[in-house]
Amino acid sequence: MNDLNQHAHKASIAGKIIAELTKDGFAVAASDGTRHDLFPVAMDPKEGISLQEWIRKENPASVIDIGLGYGVAVINAVKVLLETRGDAFSLLTIDPYQDRRFSDLGLQFIGEVGVNNQVEFCKRPSELILPELQQQGRKFDFAIVDGTHRFEGVFIDLFYLNNLMTPSSVIFLDDYQIPGVRKAVAFFLSNMLWTMEQVSEASELHQWAVVRTRHEPLERTFKDFIDF
Ligand SMILES: C[S@@+](CC[C@H](N)C(=O)[O-])C[C@H]1O[C@@H](n2cnc3c(N)ncnc32)[C@H](O)[C@@H]1O
Numbered sequence: 001m002n003d004l005n006q007h008a009h010k011a012s013i014a015g016k017i018i019a020e021l022t023k024d025g026f027a028v029a030a031s032d033g034t035r036h037d038l039f040p041v042a043m044d045p046k047e048g049i050s051l052q053e054w055i056r057k058e059n060p061a062s063v064i065d066i067g068l069g070y071g072v073a074v075i076n077a078v079k080v081l082l083e084t085r086g087d088a089f090s091l092l093t094i095d096p097y098q099d100r101r102f103s104d105l106g107l108q109f110i111g112e113v114g115v116n117n118q119v120e121f122c123k124r125p126s127e128l129i130l131p132e133l134q135q136q137g138r139k140f141d142f143a144i145v146d147g148t149h150r151f152e153g154v155f156i157d158l159f160y161l162n163n164l165m166t167p168s169s170v171i172f173l174d175d176y177q178i179p180g181v182r183k184a185v186a187f188f189l190s191n192m193l194w195t196m197e198q199v200s201e202a203s204e205l206h207q208w209a210v211v212r213t214r215h216e217p218l219e220r221t222f223k224d225f226i227d228f
């Protein structure tokens with residue numbers, strides 16, 4: 001199989017995994033044989049399609065995902081990345097509870113698609129990983145944020161992403177209906193000149209928001225603060 005066919009083949013495996021998970025609503029973990037009901041913890045199908053559209057539009061080379069969980073968001077992302085970039089992409093995903101809580105199902109699906117060379121997994125909390133990535137000078141063109149959903153956790157994630165993202169790049173956030181998530185985002189919109197690109201329709205389970213980081217570095221004095 002030539003490279004082009006191989007990428008298309010892998011993208012079609014990703015598509016089949018998404019279709020099966022959507023239809024069945026559960027998965028059985030190869031690691032320990034346990035059965036997991038996926039929804040509403042995993043990204044829902046409508047949101048997955050929106051994520052795919054944003055990745056297709058933005059065409060990022062490097063993606064960071066906070067909160068691998070069942071890997072549904074990552075498999076949606078990987079499908080489009082394979083279709084648009086072949087194997088010329090990298091995706092870093094973070095989840096401290098992947099084995100304990102998710103029986104490694106996210107990693108299982110990544111292995112089934114065959115993108116272990118493109119995907120890097122960190123099994124520690126984002127609040128510890130992100131500062132390390134900044135210290136290493138890493139940069140990302142697109143972020144998926146679906147980790148902790150407490151205000152302080154999301155705020156810390158976004159604080160570091162503000163330093164890690166290339167200018168004017170997109171952050172796709174799940175669970176914008178949760179007050180703590182919304183409040184954390186509000187700071188970056190009002191004070192860091194991020195822009196809101198999309199808010200999905202209201203939903204008690206999965207509302208998503210798509211924000212864009214600012215174009216240029218921002219000079220702020222200690223007095224520059226807009227209440228949010
Ligand atoms: C709602 S689930 C993510 C679902 C995933 N996006 C999907 O589509 O299957 C939230 C995830 O965040 C992870 N998480 C919780 N605290 C975290 C932290 N401090 N850093 C990174 N991930 C965290 C959980 O283990 C869980 O996998």
